[in-house]
Structures are given as structure tokens and as C-alpha cells.
Amino acid sequence: MFEQLKKDTLQQIANASDLEQLERLRVALLGKKGVITEQVKGIGKLPAEERPKAGKVLNELKEEIQKAIEAKKEELERIESQKLSQKMWVDVTLPGIRRRVGHKHPIMKTLEEIEIIFVSMGFKIVEGPEIEDSWHNFDALNTPEWHPARDEHDSFYLDDLLLRTHTSPVQIRTMLSEKPPIAIISPGRVYRRDYDATHLPMFTQVEGLYVDEDVSVGHLKYTLEKFAQEIFGKQRRIRLRPSFFPFTEPSFEVDVSCGVCGGKGCQACGYSGWLEILGAGMVHPNVFKNVGYDPERWTGFAFGMGVERITMLKYNIKDMRDFVRNDKRFLENF
Amino acid sequence: MLVPMEWLKEYVQTKWSDEEIANRLTMAGVSVKNIIMPPIKGKILSAIVKKVYKHPHSDKLHVCELFDGTGLYRTVTSDMNVNEGSVVAVAMPGTVLVNGSVVESVSIKGVLSEVMMCSLQELGLETKSEHVYQIEEDIPLGEDLIRYWKLDDKTMEVEITPNRPDCLGIIGVARELATLCDGTLQQPDMIFDAADNHVEDFVKVTIEDLDGCPRYCAGFMESVEIRPSPIWLRRRLINAGIRPINNVVDISNYVMLETGHPVHIFDYSKVIDGHIIVRKAIKGEEVKLLDEKTYALNGIETLIADKEKILAVGGIMGSSQSGVSDLTKDIILEVAYFNPVRIRRSSKALNIKSDASYRFERGVDPNDALMVMKRLVNLIEKIAYGKATQGFVDVYPRKITSKYVTLRKSRLSKVLGVTVEDETVQKILSSLGMKVEDMQDRWHVEIPTFRPDVSIEEDLIEEIGRIHGYEKITQQIPKVSASGKGWSDLNTFRKTIRQLLIGSGFDETVSLSFASSKVVKQSMNVEPLRLKNPMTEDMDCLRPSLVFGLIDSLSHNAKRQIKDVKFFEIAKVYNLENRTPVEREKIGVIMTGQLNEEDYTDHRFVSMLNLKGVLDELSHHLSVDLQVDPAQIDWLTPGRSGYVQLENETVGIMGMLNSKFNQIYDIKGEIYYMELDLEKIFTKSKTVKELKEISSFPAVRRDISLLIPVGFSSKQILSFFEKSNEYVEKVGVSDVYKGKDIPQDMVSVTFYVIYRASDRSLTDDEVNAVFEGTVSDIEKQFNVKRRFM
Numbered sequence A: 001m002f003e004q005l006k007k008d009t010l011q012q013i014a015n016a017s018d019l020e021q022l023e024r025l026r027v028a029l030l031g032k033k034g035v036i037t038e039q040v041k042g043i044g045k046l047p048a049e050e051r052p053k054a055g056k057v058l059n060e061l062k063e064e065i066q067k068a069i070e071a072k073k074e075e076l077e078r079i080e081s082q083k084l085s086q087k088m089w090v091d092v093t094l095p096g097i098r099r100r101v102g103h104k105h106p107i108m109k110t111l112e113e114i115e116i117i118f119v120s121m122g123f124k125i126v127e128g129p130e131i132e133d134s135w136h137n138f139d140a141l142n143t144p145e146w147h148p149a150r151d152e153h154d155s156f157y158l159d160d161l162l163l164r165t166h167t168s169p170v171q172i173r174t175m176l177s178e179k180p181p182i183a184i185i186s187p188g189r190v191y192r193r194d195y196d197a198t199h200l201p202m203f204t205q206v207e208g209l210y211v212d213e214d215v216s217v218g219h220l221k222y223t224l225e226k227f228a229q230e231i232f233g234k235q236r237r238i239r240l241r242p243s244f245f246p247f248t249e250p251s252f253e254v255d256v257s258c259g260v261c262g263g264k265g266c267q268a269c270g271y272s273g274w275l276e277i278l279g280a281g282m283v284h285p286n287v288f289k290n291v292g293y294d295p296e297r298w299t300g301f302a303f304g305m306g307v308e309r310i311t312m313l314k315y316n317i318k319d320m321r322d323f324v325r326n327d328k329r330f331l332e333n334f
Numbered sequence B: 001m002l003v004p005m006e007w008l009k010e011y012v013q014t015k016w017s018d019e020e021i022a023n024r025l026t027m028a029g030v031s032v033k034n035i036i037m038p039p040i041k042g043k044i045l046s047a048i049v050k051k052v053y054k055h056p057h058s059d060k061l062h063v064c065e066l067f068d069g070t071g072l073y074r075t076v077t078s079d080m081n082v083n084e085g086s087v088v089a090v091a092m093p094g095t096v097l098v099n100g101s102v103v104e105s106v107s108i109k110g111v112l113s114e115v116m117m118c119s120l121q122e123l124g125l126e127t128k129s130e131h132v133y134q135i136e137e138d139i140p141l142g143e144d145l146i147r148y149w150k151l152d153d154k155t156m157e158v159e160i161t162p163n164r165p166d167c168l169g170i171i172g173v174a175r176e177l178a179t180l181c182d183g184t185l186q187q188p189d190m191i192f193d194a195a196d197n198h199v200e201d202f203v204k205v206t207i208e209d210l211d212g213c214p215r216y217c218a219g220f221m222e223s224v225e226i227r228p229s230p231i232w233l234r235r236r237l238i239n240a241g242i243r244p245i246n247n248v249v250d251i252s253n254y255v256m257l258e259t260g261h262p263v264h265i266f267d268y269s270k271v272i273d274g275h276i277i278v279r280k281a282i283k284g285e286e287v288k289l290l291d292e293k294t295y296a297l298n299g300i301e302t303l304i305a306d307k308e309k310i311l312a313v314g315g316i317m318g319s320s321q322s323g324v325s326d327l328t329k330d331i332i333l334e335v336a337y338f339n340p341v342r343i344r345r346s347s348k349a350l351n352i353k354s355d356a357s358y359r360f361e362r363g364v365d366p367n368d369a370l371m372v373m374k375r376l377v378n379l380i381e382k383i384a385y386g387k388a389t390q391g392f393v394d395v396y397p398r399k400i401t402s403k404y405v406t407l408r409k410s411r412l413s414k415v416l417g418v419t420v421e422d423e424t425v426q427k428i429l430s431s432l433g434m435k436v437e438d439m440q441d442r443w444h445v446e447i448p449t450f451r452p453d454v455s456i457e458e459d460l461i462e463e464i465g466r467i468h469g470y471e472k473i474t475q476q477i478p479k480v481s482a483s484g485k486g487w488s489d490l491n492t493f494r495k496t497i498r499q500l501l502i503g504s505g506f507d508e509t510v511s512l513s514f515a516s517s518k519v520v521k522q523s524m525n526v527e528p529l530r531l532k533n534p535m536t537e538d539m540d541c542l543r544p545s546l547v548f549g550l551i552d553s554l555s556h557n558a559k560r561q562i563k564d565v566k567f568f569e570i571a572k573v574y575n576l577e578n579r580t581p582v583e584r585e586k587i588g589v590i591m592t593g594q595l596n597e598e599d600y601t602d603h604r605f606v607s608m609l610n611l612k613g614v615l616d617e618l619s620h621h622l623s624v625d626l627q628v629d630p631a632q633i634d635w636l637t638p639g640r641s642g643y644v645q646l647e648n649e650t651v652g653i654m655g656m657l658n659s660k661f662n663q664i665y666d667i668k669g670e671i672y673y674m675e676l677d678l679e680k681i682f683t684k685s686k687t688v689k690e691l692k693e694i695s696s697f698p699a700v701r702r703d704i705s706l707l708i709p710v711g712f713s714s715k716q717i718l719s720f721f722e723k724s725n726e727y728v729e730k731v732g733v734s735d736v737y738k739g740k741d742i743p744q745d746m747v748s749v750t751f752y753v754i755y756r757a758s759d760r761s762l763t764d765d766e767v768n769a770v771f772e773g774t775v776s777d778i779e780k781q782f783n784v785k786r787r788f789m
């Protein structure tokens, strides 16, 4: 019973060449007026004793056909999607078509970071001229003309003016025009006659100044350690090494613990465990006198750092001259 | 400064290791940069030459048999001066000498040379030796000479800050160390015998320039024996970086290194009447100094002279004639104090830097002169067998006295942020050579004259801080109260521009502010702001434009086959305006090579209009109306250059660099450049844009291609369209075409206009009428034709 129908039907399903044809076939077989449906409807017309058997056989047939259609459908769908993928194929392993975005210069990138750190501590950014007079660059900063400390600031001269050797003149200008409390940093280009792998005749400096009542070395330590941790990492420490600058007293070199060895000493830090990052000190009373502040009432700290030096330490750059060569391959790292 | 370790330890005893000493000194401000270890190691023994005979196969060689008290060794030498009975320094096989070479047992022309007889050079005690060193000292045979002469002593390289002249001598460093390790500072040996005759019988001193030389001490010694210095002295000098010459000269250097106070020695026979006159130089006077160079004096120097000639430029350098020579018998010893500022000015003017001037300009102790003199006499007596006379001449009419500084206890803790025990303060200051009187709420401190750097309260606070240790100071959070914005508006504006340009594909550069005046003149025909003291010829002026740094960077990349470059820099340029140097901050933008080098579907090269596009993008984002007026500009390419205008003010320049730049910098291809004035644009930029209402009615667009003659500014047509009708929403260009169906001196430009009303839909008919009318007006007014009639 129905053997021929089953054989023919399964053959038809197997022959279906696309999903559309298969769907038509499904409707023709299992639809409301489909061949199988009609057969099922016809059971009622059969003699009562044949009905159960016919019903069972038909149901089995119906299930088998449904399965066959499902299987065929999956097969056809697989084929369709394969075809579509051929048609739509794009080799996504090819390089993307880029609209190239440029890069920040590493110095500017570090400078931005430094600015953000100090601004978030309440400091204000102040800028000033690069061409200065020697009063603002030296004399006001307690460095009279024949002071041997001027040796470390070998300047470029333009007749009676000079290129500033540090951004400290900006501090002088700020103190002359504002009353304490003052918390500023002054970034900018500065100039000294020196040119090798660790010196550029022009480099970028950030100097800071904080003047208030009762400012002590303790405040300086806190501020600069916070800075070092923000820029180099939370686990870093700083230490103050006594030094000399004419405009601060006491004066310090500030070292940060080496990030490679954590202070134990390694090649990167010359086996000392520490790396010099900036100079600092308590503002010299003579500087306050020169700008008309009362050194008895106001105390303060000042610091200065080379952005190139900080950047070199941060990215392990060996030759400072790379910063001004602007090799595109170098710049693309930042 | 170089500090030989064992020399330092002669003045202070400490249990600390060399590394510990270096570290403690560094943390107290005497910065030790390095500990130098000589490479010498192994075994060098004293041995006597027992037998000398000719080498069997060479006339130029001798064979020596050596005995070190226990064993016999054979060696071959080319030094014919070695005699039987000479005592020599013998290096055993495996010994590493100063130059790093290793002694080996070798066969020289068939004779086995087991060991090596050393010269002073090989021992590191002379720059160049001709002969094997024959030991003069009384040293037992078989003595380990590396140990005996301390040839492997370490030396600290110390950086002394300019405020610490006292540490420019071993004793000064020793004083620091003694303070740190709680040790006792030893005094140098100053004992000597004086003959019966008196110094004044031989020497007279007159100071005419008391400002330049406030104190002059002179001593006199007879019958010195000039010869090489003993080994220990040579080694200390060499380790301290000074070349030995002869015993008397060496002693003078030695005393300077030890005390930090430079001294000078004159040959008595060269000083007329033994009368030293200290006077100011006359401008133009000439003198030949020890370095064999002749100097014209500037009239500011202090001279040591006799009645006829100059003996020395005081505190700087002796003359070539007056010093100690091999024939010298009697000597005048000078220990003087020179005015630091005068020394510095003279040394700068003469361009001479000597060990003496370095110390005098930082300020030596005027009051240690007699101590230094005695030490000098002591050593000359001991080493050069000179005989001293009674007394010294000491001209010091206005004594420089010690300063007193008051230190308030409250101020100390206020500045340091930590309280230091009274007892500690007292101990630190006394150990540094200061006399301290406790006055309850303050200390009254007498500052020794060897510490010219200590003159105010803060200086004492530093002394206590650095010895007590800054690590003991606890951190305190400052009460900084933010005063308004952290960044100024200009600062923020600059940052916006940087972001815009970076986003547009430009890499940010930083270049030196210098340029070559030759190149500036050649390429731009302007006179730049010159430096008075440039470092090199190609950096002899300040750049009048950012183009020089940018094109330098372009050229650096081009030489490395990197040809697609888009760079910008925001920095100052410098010019003379009304004879005053003026700096202005500019934005420099340069581009060359492929427009989109990372887009392999786009092979276009940068063009003038790409550059203009960058400007338009800035205009758009900064809310300023930057326009370009075509103009001929010297250093740009004719037909491709113009001024950037903003509200009737020139704020920049743009165009293609002319071929001179390509030649000078050896770059091929078109280079486009733009320079804008940051502050001028900032001043006119609107921070808040006026917003137009956005209409929701449909737009109607019309296009028209017009034939535009060369030299015509299409801007006029764009503006005409913009003003043509109230419904014009946007005007633009959709195509620019040049080709065979277009006349050669023409270009076809397709303009589009978008019309839109805010209150209704426009009809095609009304737009057609308006557009046609406008195009006809344009044809008439500008005498241009439609491409498709």
C-alpha cells in the first residue's frame, strides 16, 4: 500500500534543485490540498477495519516525507549560502582601505599628560615669550651676571636679548602680575648651547611654582611623588638629592625609582636603582624680594623638568635627536 | 672632580665601603657619578737585576736575569739602560697592565722571556715612557708593588655644584664625609724646619690692585732639587687627572687638589729684586703664558708682575718664563686670594679655563692661606729638599671676616616641614666647621670663610636638611585651590587645531627653531634674525617661517625613501619688526606625495586644492571665514599661491613651494605648504556658532557647468549664487574638468545650488526660473559661457 507513492515522492524530493521547487513540492504533498493530505482525508472512506492500518501507514509516510523535505531543505540552504558567498566574496584578509589619521609628536603627548596631571592638582598653565631679557632669565632668579651657575645655562644671544634657557622667566612674570597664592606650571621651548645624544640646543621644559603660606619641603615631596606616580606608575617612589640652583634654597635633584628593577639596581638605571627626572627646591627668598613678595609671609616650591627626558624614560628612547628628526616611522609609534 | 679613595681616607677614617661612601656623599649633595676602577691586576714584584748579557741572536736586545728574593726569572729587553744591580718592577705572567694588555711568557728570538720589566707608562704613572722604570725608593725585594703603590686604588668621579668651592679639594670632601659618618677630620702635616734667614730678606710684595687680589702670601725656599716626583705622589695626581711634571710643580698641584686652594710657584731668579707687584692689567698688554700662547690682555685682569714683566695672570695661569724649570734653585711660593668675579670675567675674556681659575671664580677660602702655605713648604722640604726661611710675607690689609647667620628654630621646621632635634642641629653645624650658639628660640651661627655659599637662614636650613636626610621628611598634601580654568582659551584653541590636523592625516612634528641664514636668503629672500653666538653655520639664525623645520623633516624622510608625507608643526617664528625681535606662533602645514598613501584604491597625489581643503576644514570647525586671495609670492610657485584672509586681515600664506626648495633640499615632486597665524585666527574665532533652523521641506538641486578662463576666481560665481536668492541653502562645486573638448585656456567647473524653503515645498518651475535667471546674470556679469549650450 502506497509503496509506489512513497517511492515517487521521495524521488521528487531528492530531485528538487532549489528551495523554491522544494517548497512547491511540499505544498503539493503536504499542503491543504496536497497528495498526502488528500490521502489522509480519504481514510474515512475506507472500510472501518482497514482504517487503523492505513492511518498508521499514512502517518509514517507523512513523517518520512517531512523528514526528507527537512533534510533536503538543509542541503539546499547550504548550497544556496555557498553560492551567495561566492557571489558576495570579499577577501577580508586583504589590508583595509585606511583613511590615515596622523600622530601626536611624542613630546607633545608627554606634555599633554604632564599638563593634565598638574591641572588636576589645581595648577594653572601659563605661557610666556621665548625671547627674553637677561633680567627675567637670570638676574630676577638670583643669578647675577658673573655667577658660575650661568655656565650651565650657556645661552644664545640676540644683541641685548637672549633665548630663554628655562621657562622660569614665566614664573617671574606671573609673580610680578599676580598676588599669592599661586599654583602654575609653565611649559615651553627653551634654548641652551648643547647638542649631542642627550642634549638638544632647543628642548621643551615644564616648570612649576607653588607659593602660599606655610609651604614646606613636605608639600614639594608629596606633589612631585604624585606626579611621578601618575606619569610612570603607581609603584614608583621619588627621592630628593641635595643639589644647587641659584633660585631655590634648599635645592634638589629629584630621582624616581627605576621601573625596570624597582630600585634594586640594573643596567637601565646605571645600577643605582634611581633615575634623575627633575630639579626642584624651595623658592629662594631673594627671588621673592625681586618680585615684591614678603619672604617671611610666603614660602613656596618650584620645579623644572625636561619633557624630552621624561619621554625618553617613558618610551625607552636612546637618542634625543630622534625627537627633532621627525622620521615618519618614529612618529607613527605615538 | 676626581677623588682618589685612599687619599680621601687619609683625612677621615670610616668603616663604610667605597660604594657606601659614594652613596652617602651623593645623598648629601656631593654627587658621585662614577667609581673608576683601574684595570691593573695580578702580580708585579720588586726584583733586582742579577745579570745582563747580550741576546745570542740580536744586537738590539739584552737578556736579564732577575731575582725577587725567592726565585730567579729571565726576561728579554730592548732597553739597554737596565744594568746589573738595578731594582725594577717585574710583572708576572697573567698580570693585566693599565692599558689592559696581559703579560705572557714568550720566546723572543729563541730566548724565553718569562716575565716583563715595567715602565712607568705600563704602570699608569706616565703618559709615555722610553725606559724600564728603575726603582729609587728603598723597597724590599719581592714586594707586591700593586699593593705597595696602591696602583689599583679606586677613584670617585664627583660632580661639585658651583656653590661648593670647599669641596673642590680632598679635605673639603673629607669634611663632608666626616660629618656624615661621625668621624674626625684629620689635619694635613704642616711641620717643617726654617733656616735662620728671614723671608723679607728675599721677597717683597706690593698689591696695587687690592680689589682683584685682597690677600697675597709669599714664601721663599732655597735650593730645591728639581726631579721627578715619588711614585705615591705621581699616582695621586694621575688618579686626580693631573699629569706629573716635576716634583715642585707636582707639589703645587697636589696642594691645590688637597686644600682646594690653588697656589703658584715662581723661579726666584726670574723675579727682579724678588719684588712681586700685584697690579691691574693695561688694556692691550701682551703676555705669553704657560700654554705657549700669546694673549692680549683686556685691562680687567689682575697681574702678578715684577717691575719689568708679567709673571702670571693672577689666579688663571703663569707666564711661560717665570715658572719652575729643571734649572730652578730658589723659589717664591704664592698663596693668594683673588676676587671671584674678577677672575670669572678675566677667564671669560681671555677664554682660559684652568684648574686655578675654576676654583678662584667659585671662591676659595681667603683665610686658609697660611695653612696652605705651610702644607706647601712641608711637602717641598720633604720631597724637593728645599730649605724654608723664617716667616711669610702676608699682605692682607682688609681682612675678610666670618659672617654670622641667625637660624630661627620655628623657621627651620616651617620650611623643612619636620622638626629636627636641637642636639642634631648643633652637631651637624659644628661638624661642618661652624660655631653654633644656642639662643633658645634661635641659633647664632658663625660661618667659616671656606663656605661662601652660606649667607642666609635658608642656606643653614639646607645644610641641616641635607645632612639630616630628606628621606626623613614626611609628605604633606598642599592646599592648592584651583583658580579658574587650568588651560587658557588660546591653549584650548591650539589643542583643537592639533586634533583637527591629526584627524586629517597630518603627523605632528617638533623641529629646532633655528635655520641657516644662507638658506633663508636663498629661498625666501628675507633677512632673518641672526644669533650672536650660533653653534653651527646651518643654525645661525632663528627661522622666519616654519617651512624650514618642516622641509628639513621632509628631506630627512625622502632620503629614507619615505615620500608620502603630511606634517604640521605649531610653533613660534621670529622676525625683526621695527628693529625689534618679534616672535609669533604659527601653524605650518606641509604635504607631498600621495594623498592617501594607505588607500591602495586611490593613487592621486596631493594638489593645491587638497591644501585648500585643509584650510576649509579648519575654517569650518573653527567657525572662521578663511578665504584665499590668489597672489604672486616670491618663494611659492606662480599661479599656485595666495594669501589667507580673515575679515580683511592677512592671517596666512599658502601655495606650492617653488623649485628652489626642491633643489636646496634635494626633494622631487610637488610640495604644498601653508602657514597660518595662530593668535590672529584665535582672536576672531567664535567659540559658539549661531545655529540656523533646519528646514524639513524637500530640497531642489540644480547643476550647471561653466567654462572658466585661466586666472579667473570661481569664488565670485560661488558668492553670486549664494546671494542670488533667499532660498539658496548651499552652493558648491561638483566637478572640475579639463580635457580635449574644452579650450586650452579654459576649465569646466560644475556648480551646484541647493534651494530649500523653510515653510513650504518649492516647485520645479519656480526653481528653474530662479536658477536660469541667475545663470544668465552670471554669464553676462563675468563673461563666462556654459559648457553645454
Ligand SMILES: [Zn+2]
Binding pocket: A258, A259, A260, A261, A262, A263, A264, A265, A266, A267, A268, A269, A270, A271, A273, A274
Ligand atoms: Zn634599574
